[in-house]
Amino acid sequence: NAGVTQTPKFQVLKTGQSMTLQCAQDMNHNSMYWYRQDPGMGLRLIYYSASEGTTDKGEVPNGYNVSRLNKREFSLRLESAAPSQTSVYFCASNALPATNEKLFFGSGTQLSVL
Amino acid sequence: DQQVKQNSPSLSVQEGRISILNCDYTNSMFDYFLWYKKYPAEGPTFLISISSIKDKNEDGRFTVFLNKSAKHLSLHIVPSQPGDSAVYFCAASAYNNDMRFGAGTRLTVKP
Numbered sequence: 001n002a003g004v005t006q007t008p009k010f011q012v013l014k015t016g017q018s019m020t021l022q023c024a025q026d027m028n029h030n031s032m033y034w035y036r037q038d039p040g041m042g043l044r045l046i047y048y049s050a051s052e053g054t055t056d057k058g059e060v061p062n063g064y065n066v067s068r069l070n071k072r073e074f075s076l077r078l079e080s081a082a083p084s085q086t087s088v089y090f091c092a093s094n095a096l097p098a099t100n101e102k103l104f105f106g107s108g109t110q111l112s113v114l
Numbered sequence: 115d116q117q118v119k120q121n122s123p124s125l126s127v128q129e130g131r132i133s134i135l136n137c138d139y140t141n142s143m144f145d146y147f148l149w150y151k152k153y154p155a156e157g158p159t160f161l162i163s164i165s166s167i168k169d170k171n172e173d174g175r176f177t178v179f180l181n182k183s184a185k186h187l188s189l190h191i192v193p194s195q196p197g198d199s200a201v202y203f204c205a206a207s208a209y210n211n212d213m214r215f216g217a218g219t220r221l222t223v224k225p
Binding site: 004 | 150
């Protein structure tokens with residue numbers, strides 16, 4: 001019963017480097033999300049995928065791209081990392097799109113951009 | 115613009131007493147409210163929720179109260195236990211499932 005699995009758990013990048021955060025869920029959920037958590041800001045939605053084949057911008061999408069590879073996997077890419085992207089990133093999923101279904105979260109990726 | 119606000123960054127309570135965590139929101143389109151609990155180095159986990167058609171929802175030691183006219187909700191934990199020590203996030207969503215989170219309140223329950 002893995003739930004939502006994120007890799008890597010920790011990453012240090014230099015400004016301008018690129019990287020992809022991976023996320024997979026094994027609960028057959030339709031919708032997947034990427035959030036970032038910053039001190040004093042709570043969790044802010046970066047991008048989401050309501051169902052396989054669709055992606056939409058959230059509250060803070062600038063500097064990120066996403067790919068819904070299949071129903072299980074949803075990746076987040078930083079093309080040119082900036083210090084402002086230093087944060088903890090959480091992937092989440094839920095069963096149905098456009099509902100108030102609770103979210104299931106991964107354990108997070110702590111990213112530092114120097 | 116922070117549409118969901120938790121104005122108390124931290125709260126300390128004695129074991130056995132009541133913990134009350136507060137949350138305010140500004141968007142009148144929110145119709146579903148949730149509380150998540152987060153331990154260090156883990157992702158948030160769902161705790162309890164309430165629909166806007168209700169004013170109270172109870173699950174064991176946890177009760178959430180909603181005051182729509184004041185755009186305010188609160189989470190009551192009775193009795194508080196040391197294992198309840200965590201960061202609690204309030205969240206709200208509208209029909210499009212755009213879930214917005216507060217900044218969190220760190221609860222410490224002292225033995």
